[in-house]
Amino acid sequence: MTLELIESYDLARNFLDQTEDMADGLLVDVRNLSVRYSSGYALRDVSARFKKGRITALVGPSGCGKTSFLNCLNRMTDLIPGCEVSGRISIGGESVTDPSTDLQRLRRRVGMIFQRPNPFPLSIRQNIQLALREHGTTEQEQLETITQRVLTDVGLWGEVSGRLDGSARDLSGGQAQRLCLARALALEPELLLMDEPCSALDPIASEKVEQHIASLGEHYTVLIVTHNLGQAKRIADETIVFWVSEGAGRIVEQGRTEQIFDSPTEAVTADYVTGRAG
Ligand SMILES: Nc1ncnc2c1ncn2[C@@H]1O[C@H](COP(=O)(O)OP(=O)(O)OP(=O)(O)O)[C@@H](O)[C@H]1O
Numbered sequence: 001m002t003l004e005l006i007e008s009y010d011l012a013r014n015f016l017d018q019t020e021d022m023a024d025g026l027l028v029d030v031r032n033l034s035v036r037y038s039s040g041y042a043l044r045d046v047s048a049r050f051k052k053g054r055i056t057a058l059v060g061p062s063g064c065g066k067t068s069f070l071n072c073l074n075r076m077t078d079l080i081p082g083c084e085v086s087g088r089i090s091i092g093g094e095s096v097t098d099p100s101t102d103l104q105r106l107r108r109r110v111g112m113i114f115q116r117p118n119p120f121p122l123s124i125r126q127n128i129q130l131a132l133r134e135h136g137t138t139e140q141e142q143l144e145t146i147t148q149r150v151l152t153d154v155g156l157w158g159e160v161s162g163r164l165d166g167s168a169r170d171l172s173g174g175q176a177q178r179l180c181l182a183r184a185l186a187l188e189p190e191l192l193l194m195d196e197p198c199s200a201l202d203p204i205a206s207e208k209v210e211q212h213i214a215s216l217g218e219h220y221t222v223l224i225v226t227h228n229l230g231q232a233k234r235i236a237d238e239t240i241v242f243w244v245s246e247g248a249g250r251i252v253e254q255g256r257t258e259q260i261f262d263s264p265t266e267a268v269t270a271d272y273v274t275g276r277a278g
């Protein structure tokens with residue numbers, strides 16, 4: 001075969017693979033991902049695939065690369081000096097890792113919730129509407145409708161509808177985290193990344209936020225990092241276990257949550273889920 005023929009064969013093969021994958025409900029495809037900081041590899045040669053409409057828990061001991069993994073999916077790694085990423089990631093068939101990727105569009109498609117709630121120092125209403133405006137929704141009636149819908153979705157409407165112009169800084173930690181969730185939902189992301197979203201909250205607020213995350217499963221695809229294995233069991237359809245081996249984070253096992261907890265394939269997973277390791 002000539003080089004040209006081989007190249008066009010590869011292109012056609014890739015196209016067919018992608019079409020098959022999308023028909024199969026695949027949303028996120030991570031291949032041979034490595035992340036290196038000046039201190040060394042955080043992740044080495046990690047591959048994983050995630051289907052649409054599922055909640056996946058990312059678990060594993062501290063330092064095994066869970067946050068680094070999430071940060072690659074919306075190119076937050078670009079903001080970390082000295083961080084080098086290699087491998088390929090696509091979301092909904094569109095490349096994330098390609099240098100020409102439009103980052104503003106990517107971050108609309110991929111929302112993120114952090115450990116500490118980070119509402120903007122603005123009013124509750126502005127927290128939701130600012131991002132919508134930035135992304136092109138300018139009609140006030142539409143902005144108000146979306147605001148009410150997303151605040152209702154996270155169980156906040158009843159609590160804040162009378163003070164939408166009050167500062168978001170006056171909310172409790174749990175309310176602030178639900179506002180951040182509502183802000184992310186307003187943009188209708190294809191994928192929602194959450195990095196220990198309940199760990200800075202008291203148990204009651206944590207339970208409330210968890211319930212709202214669990215209810216997202218039908219409509220959204222969620223990747224949630226958690227150290228709370230009970231939480232992973234309660235809300236995740238799938239679980240993926242990270243571990244450090246030979247000096248870098250790796251994926252040990254990915255599967256249905258019941259399988260990971262009740263009949264893990266790998267000894268490391270068994271030790272981790274029973275609390276004997278990690
Ligand atoms: N900005 C950075 N610069 C240098 N090294 C980093 C940086 N961020 C993370 N690392 C290192 O990369 C490795 C993986 O870190 P990462 O934060 O991804 O792990 P994690 O699984 O999220 O841990 P935790 O459960 O404690 O949040 C660790 O060894 C960490 O020290």
Ligand SMILES: [Mg+2]
Pocket residue numbers: 066067068195225
């Ligand atoms: Mg982390």
